[in-house]
Amino acid sequence: TAVRHPPKIRAVALVHQEGALTLVALVGLAIGERGVVEALASRGDLLDALLGGSATGAGCVAVIWLLRNAPALKVLESWQREVVSEWTTTDAVAVALVSGIAEEALLRAFLQPVIGLVPAAVLFAVLHLVPDRRLWSWPVFALACGLVLGLLFDRFGYPAAAAAHVIINLVALLRLRRPSSE
Secondary structure: OOOOOOOOOOHHHHHHHHHHHHHHHHHHHHHOOOHHHHHHOEOOOHHHHHHHHHHHHHHHHHHHHHOOOOHHHHHHHHHHHHHOOOOOHHHHHHHHHHHHHHHHHHHHHHHHHHHOHHHHHHHHHHOOOOOOHHHOHHHHHHHHHHHHHHHHHHHHEHHHHHHHHHHHHHHHHHHHHOOOOO
């Protein structure tokens, strides 16, 4: 059975949504014990954090690539391609940057220290639920990524988790904009 057609989502709408998440995260961090600067700082050397995050992001991209022919991921990819079909490269880059930065500020820097690694990863998965049960692989993958990003945050801090998330999103969105190989 075919997956119903998703609504077209304008990139600017996602950027605004992620901007709202950023504001929630920043307000939460500002009133918290650690403050914004400390919560968003790297744990140790910033370059090490960015390299660790970039390597982790590349590793997640490699896993996605290795699993790309799994039937559930093929269905998901088809649905996602339709969602971003009218986006420009600039749209894809903007959404990748803003969503990676915003979601990691909210879920890792703000919420994870309060609710813990697993609950933050579960919330990340819930944020990736889609309205069609045949697309179950997206929140499952998001849960796995949420755990990895959470561990990365615990080890290297926010910059590492944000860098990994941006890389995963950037590669995925740019790939989804290319014509399908089928």
